[in-house]
């Protein structure tokens with residue numbers, strides 16, 4: 140994925156105001172802090188340089204993860220057209236940018252965060268956005284737990300790890316009380332997955348149903364195993380991004396775990412979800428799936444299956460399977 144050009148230009152402009160050394164020092168401190176997730180007693184973003192460093196080195200990746208999540212929502216709920224978004228712990232607005240691109244229906248965007256400098260920067264980045272909803276978004280300082288204003292869609296992106304387990308649950312409950320559809324995104328690590336599992340349990344207990352990634356609202360079949368449900372979004376790095384991350388690669392793969400749940404009616408017949416990179420062998424594609432009945436399965440698709448095989452060769456980790464209305468596939472073999 141490439142950052143939207145208006146966001147890429149805004150990030151370059153914001154970073155050009157500060158000495159590179161200062162940004163590098165902030166980025167290094169933040170990278171170390173975010174590597175060890177845990178409750179933050181004080182805000183992690185401590186001032187303008189931190190906010191700019193976060194936006195330059197981290198926001199492209201969180202934007203890519205939330206974009207992938209919201210694309211999965213749009214695929215599963217084609218009629219979903221939210222008019223309002225509340226981005227909880229929105230920081231510099233990565234999820235708001237992703238949502239404004241995924242849903243042109245958005246008219247009102249509210250970003251809530253405890254750090255004034257992050258909100259101030261977010262407002263500035265959005266100032267020249269192509270999306271009118273983003274340009275006119277409200278950036279409001281708020282500390283959680285606390286009430287969240289109502290909206291059609293709530294995003295909680297890369298926030299839970301900074302809260303205690305009790306506050307994580309309170310935040311998910313408050314988001315579910317505020318919005319019909321809630322998207323919670325965390326790093327794609329085993330502990331990020333655990334926080335998503337806990338959030339998923341809370342949302343289901345409140346009567347919501349899972350939109351994605353799970354094709355069911357039953358217990359997660361990976362819970363209690365050594366595996367964890369996560370996905371990846373590839374983002375191309377700008378020269379500034381590369382410099383702040385200290386790497387030569389032209390891209391990075393952001394791993395993320397997520398759950399999206401809703402009270403809205405959902406179309407019947409959720410397709411399976413591909414849980415790993417499909418393995419391609421000679422004349423054979425092997426996929427690990429999470430299935431609508433709440434189980435996982437290894438599925439083999441062979442060259443003899445013609446169009447199904449060609450679709451399997453194009454399928455990627457995180458996609459639904461089959462990609463469109465299920466084609467009859469009599470000899471699809473499970474292992």
Ligand SMILES: C[S@@+](CC[C@H](N)C(=O)[O-])C[C@H]1O[C@@H](n2cnc3c(N)ncnc32)[C@H](O)[C@@H]1O
Pocket residue numbers: 182183184197198201202227228229230231232233234251252253254257281282283284295296297298301302
């Ligand atoms: C890692 S950043 C994620 C920002 C943004 N959502 C994203 O995906 O890029 C976490 C954000 O959550 C905010 N946050 C953490 N705890 C909070 C609290 N108790 N109240 C309000 N905001 C909080 C932080 O200030 C920070 O901006």
